[in-house]
Amino acid sequence: MENKGYPSDWVSQELILEIQRETESFSLGGKVLERGQQLKVQMDFSITGRGMAFKEMHVQLSNSNFAGLGLSGLGKDYAGMAAFSGRVSFSECVDRSSLLDSLLKELDQARKAQGEPMELNQYKNEYIMNKNSLENFRIEAKALKIPEGMIKAAEGLMEKGVDKIELFGQLEADRGKLDLTVLMKKSGQSEYYYLNRFELAKSNARPLEKEGHQYLVSGPDENGELKTKRFDSAIQAMDFFKAQKTDFELATGKFSDKDIAFRDVLATMKDGKIDYVQKEFRTTFYSPVIRNAHYVDRGKGFSVEQAANMLQGRAVFRENMVSRAGEEYKAWSQYQFDQPKDRYGNYTMKQYGEGYGFDLKKELSAYPIKELDKKESLEKLVSEMQNGNKPVVTLVSPVSGEELKLRVEAVPRYTNLNFFELGGKPLKREELQKDQGQSQSLMEEKGKNKGKSQQQDNGLNM
Numbered sequence: 222m223e224n225k226g227y228p229s230d231w232v233s234q235e236l237i238l239e240i241q242r243e244t245e246s247f248s249l250g251g252k253v254l255e256r257g258q259q260l261k262v263q264m265d266f267s268i269t270g271r272g273m274a275f276k277e278m279h280v281q282l283s284n285s286n287f288a289g290l291g292l293s294g295l296g297k298d299y300a301g302m303a304a305f306s307g308r309v310s311f312s313e314c315v316d317r318s319s320l321l322d323s324l325l326k327e328l329d330q331a332r333k334a335q336g337e338p339m340e341l342n343q344y345k346n347e348y349i350m351n352k353n354s355l356e357n358f359r360i361e362a363k364a365l366k367i368p369e370g371m372i373k374a375a376e377g378l379m380e381k382g383v384d385k386i387e388l389f390g391q392l393e394a395d396r397g398k399l400d401l402t403v404l405m406k407k408s409g410q411s412e413y414y415y416l417n418r419f420e421l422a423k424s425n426a427r428p429l430e431k432e433g434h435q436y437l438v439s440g441p442d443e444n445g446e447l448k449t450k451r452f453d454s455a456i457q458a459m460d461f462f463k464a465q466k467t468d469f470e471l472a473t474g475k476f477s478d479k480d481i482a483f484r485d486v487l488a489t490m491k492d493g494k495i496d497y498v499q500k501e502f503r504t505t506f507y508s509p510v511i512r513n514a515h516y517v518d519r520g521k522g523f524s525v526e527q528a529a530n531m532l533q534g535r536a537v538f539r540e541n542m543v544s545r546a547g548e549e550y551k552a553w554s555q556y557q558f559d560q561p562k563d564r565y566g567n568y569t570m571k572q573y574g575e576g577y578g579f580d581l582k583k584e585l586s587a588y589p590i591k592e593l594d595k596k597e598s599l600e601k602l603v604s605e606m607q608n609g610n611k612p613v614v615t616l617v618s619p620v621s622g623e624e625l626k627l628r629v630e631a632v633p634r635y636t637n638l639n640f641f642e643l644g645g646k647p648l649k650r651e652e653l654q655k656d657q658g659q660s661q662s663l664m665e666e667k668g669k670n671k672g673k674s675q676q677q678d679n680g681l682n683m
Contacts (some may be wrong), residue, residue: 226317226519227253227262229547246276246301249325255321256276261319278315291497308523322411349657353377354413358405361416361520368392368525371403382407386414391454392421395645397428400454419525421532422512425505426455433475437484442470451476456510466493503618513567531556532607536573536633538581538607553633571634579633587654588638591615593626606631611641615656616653627653 224347231249250263261281267274355376371390378386381643386405400422405414421634429435436458439449452458462471474484488506489497498506505543515528526535536555541616543549552575556568563569573579581603585593592598611628618625627648631640641646 225276225315225473240297246654250279253317255317258321260320263495265409273335278320280320307577319408322408322413323611355520357416358416361517364524365419365517365522365612366524366526367403368401371401375403375405379405379407382412389457390455392525393421395533396527397424397426399423399532400456401525401529406627416517416520418514418516420512420514421525422456422510423532424456424459424510425508427505429473434473435476437474437476438465439472440465441467449476455505459506459510462488462490463495467492468492487508492642511558524608526608526610533609534558535609536631537609538631538633542572553579553631554578563630573633577633577636579636581631584631584636585629587656588650589619589653589655590629591617613643616640619653619655 222313228251231251236247241487244550246265246267248265250261250264253262263279265276265278266624267276283665290505310620319578354420356377358379359372362375374388375663376385378410384407386403388405390401390403392401393399393415402420402422403416404418404420407414436452436455437449438458438461439447440450442448450461452461458471469489470486471488472484472486485499486493486497487499488500511532512530513525514533517523521541523537523539525533527539531554534556538552538553540551541549542554553573554570554571557570557571560569582599585599590602592602592631602612602614606629607629613626616625616627618622626643628641628643632639636658638650640650640653642648
């Protein structure tokens with residue numbers, strides 16, 4: 222039920238006892254709010270020797286905001302003229318986001334049966350769904366930390382009514398950039414849009430060093446004329462180049478008449494076969510691209526920021542993980558790059574729960590970090606690290622007493638922290654700790670916690 226968007230408290234202890242008393246059928250339900258509309262829901266189930274079966278769903282749309290748009294005047298057959306009731310029967314329980322769509326479709330069918338004009342009703346339904354869809358999308362996209370430019374681009378396409386939306390953007394990475402693709406789909410029954418998933422991809426390509434330069438893929442079109450396609454993404458450029466079947470060239474440079482002659486050729490192909498790859502580009506060209514997709518549910522799941530950091534090898538912390546049994550729990554998660562991917566082509570995750578022995582605040586307290594002195598700066602630091610970032614901290618050297626600007630990273634797998642110079646050089650954490658005796662006690666305590674804990678293997682609600 223939670224996966225369908227309904228409150229878990231609809232299943233009460235009294236209901237469970239009733240089912241156990243060999244009842245032939247039972248119902249559950251209540252009120253939910255969906256896109257500003259109040260829905261009263263009742264789900265009917267039957268009980269057989271093999272288990273439970275969903276039969277049908279009864280829904281009522283009440284307290285409607287449609288009144289201001291004239292959609293509550295449904296005729297004398299509808300009590301109160303401000304509510305619409307109907308039965309929606311499906312082979313399985315309808316998810317909460319689709320329920321209002323289904324009910325509105327039945328509402329239009331009812332109005333059509335009464336001889337009311339459909340064009341006006343359809344227009345007003347679509348207007349409301351667009352408005353609510355835009356509002357919900359903004360909330361979900363910001364919760365997932367999708368870049369603002371991509372959010373605005375999506376809103377423009379939603380207003381045009383595009384059925385399937387695929388947005389491309391790039392994120393800063395430790396080295397170069399990550400490709401981000403956001404995928405959305407319009408409901409088949411209304412103008413409502415669903416943000417289903419986003420995908421990330423990383424390659425070994427170095428950033429383009431010169432301003433205005435792009436990746437250029439040149440070759441003949443279907444008429445034999447030379448055409449050049451431009452890319453900001455090395456991954457997209459390589460994918461497009463490798464898919465060609467004739468004579469093509471992959472290069473970097475500026476796309477203009479005066480600059481194209483000075484392009485830097487990275488690879489070429491003859492009759493669809495690679496015949497040259499620049500020596501400095503070979504590792505990037507032949508190394509596999511690291512890709513992963515994340516499925517989201519109404520803005521819940523790993524954020525783009527968290528997923529990007531995991532793709533770069535770091536761990537992130539979430540408080541709202543959901544097990545296969547539907548129970549919430551807290552855990553650090555990290556991709557297992559050395560394990561086979563799942564059936565969807567994504568990396569599996571290793572999780573480190575509360576019993577594993579990693580306490581981020583306690584680890585930080587072992588180092589003379591100035592940001593720990595104030596509650597606000599401490600909470601900000603913890604939040605950054607839980608999202609998988611490597612924030613800059615000010616550490617007072619136990620040896621010289623001088624202040625050092627360093628980056629710090631959480632490593633729950635080994636229950637410790639990593640420190641780096643701003644240029645990326647790793648440092649020995651033992652030389653940065655406040656007190657070696659305190660460090661030894663901390664290590665002994667970690668060993669005891671690890672021995673008692675069991676590794677979590679719960680499934681993720683991604």
